Amino acid sequence: MITESEHSVLVIDDDAAIREMISDYLKLQGYGILEAENAAAARTLLAQQKPSVVLLDISMPGEDGLSLARYIREHLDIGIIIISAAGEAVDRIVGLEIGADDYLAKPFDPRELLARVRSVARRYEKLPVTTPNTGAEPSQRVRVGRCTLDLLSQQLFGPGDEELALTQMEFELLQILIDRPNRVLSRDQILNLTQNRDWDPNDRSIDIRIARLRRKIESDPERPRCIRTVRGSGYMFIPTTE
Structure with a gap:
């Protein structure tokens, strides 16, 4: 055990x-x-x-x-x-x-x-677990592309409500983007928000994680509509509209 x-x-x-x-x-x-x-x-x-x-x-x-x-x-x-x-x-x-x-x-x-x-x-520190007053489990779900993200449980669900694997770093990156909709975030800003360090021009970690997220949440990762690249500036999250 x-x-x-x-x-x-x-x-x-x-x-x-x-x-x-x-x-x-x-x-x-x-x-x-x-x-x-x-x-x-x-x-x-x-x-x-x-x-x-x-x-x-x-x-x-x-x-x-x-x-x-x-x-x-x-x-x-x-x-x-x-x-x-x-x-x-x-x-x-x-x-x-x-x-x-x-x-x-x-x-x-x-x-x-x-x-x-x-x-x-x-x-990876564990958040304190709170017991809800109702029988229903707490949930705070938001649409991200073709998927749904539960901000409380940190779970990502596909179109058929199947759970998709999501690392802690991917969740934090996605949450940072969601919290700042329609706003361009530079790689330096993203690294400071997620890892409290500055971006190095040779550092591809943010680009790699963005690509991994796109493969999960975008209908067409090659033509992303949810997490868009702003050339020369960074990335921008576009909320999904019904």
């Missing part, structure tokens, strides 16, 4: 020196630490415990980090930060496409790592 720790980090890296450096630093910041040298060891740990964030190296012997990230995202609602060598831009992009929350290039400043861990962990 999985036990959950709200303040623990699983460090997955085949380099023992890197694991030790990350673990020692995060322990000083008050985090509980789990370590795994490969994907197999990580799967064993994840079957028993549920950390708040996983720090995942891409290049490992055996099953690589991208395959493991896909498995984690399909089975667990926890934060994933991809760690990759500076030249592995393609792998970082793929990592974001399969549901990682953030990435960090080696070598990195431990203070930046801590900031990323804190930011991702906050997005």
